[in-house]
Amino acid sequence: RKEVEQDPGPFNVPEGATVAFNCTYSNSASQSFFWYRQDCRKEPKLLMSVYSSGNEDGRFTAQLNRASQYISLLIRDSKLSDSATYLCVVRADRGSTLGRLYFGRGTQLTVWP
């Protein structure tokens, strides 16, 4: 079983739509969580960290449910430029694997005009 499970999509939505992505992680001891964005043939880039209380950055809202080991990303008012693959990421925070990032396979989003 992979450390991070994520629905690969694809999600195809019109401009202005609200779209949500979810993922689950298997290691209950995990402490740090992130969403990365990856454009086609580009490197992953940090979109936002995910905090226990939930956090918002403009049109993006991230939520964490530790009891269910579930992470979500909500994008409101989608823009064409939001088209990308969104990677759910968990960071190992202890032991020999400290610092290692575990990635989901990514969810592909296409926003159409």
Add this chain to the structure above:
Amino acid sequence: GAGVSQSPRYKVAKRGQDVALRCDPISGHVSLFWYQQALGQGPEFLTYFQNEAQLDKSGLPSDRFFAERPEGSVSTLKIQRTQQEDSAVYLCASSSDRYSNQPQHFGDGTRLSIL
């Protein structure tokens, strides 16, 4: 430049050849990670360096894979006797240190194709 630099950007090799991929991390970054990203998948951890010490190589898929960072800065990932299943994008990431919550910064990657 200020970011992580990887070279070559693309590499095509015949099965059985050896290849070497280079990573130039952000200056002063102690931690350096290598990841492998197969088509349609998320990146998978290969190995980790803290300065020149390779502290974790548990993700290397076989003994054909070897990485080094002799002076604690530039790192090289070497793959010997390449196989078709080695075809992937190889990503290098660096961060100030693994004990902090500083994010990992990724290079553009090397796209390796084995014919």
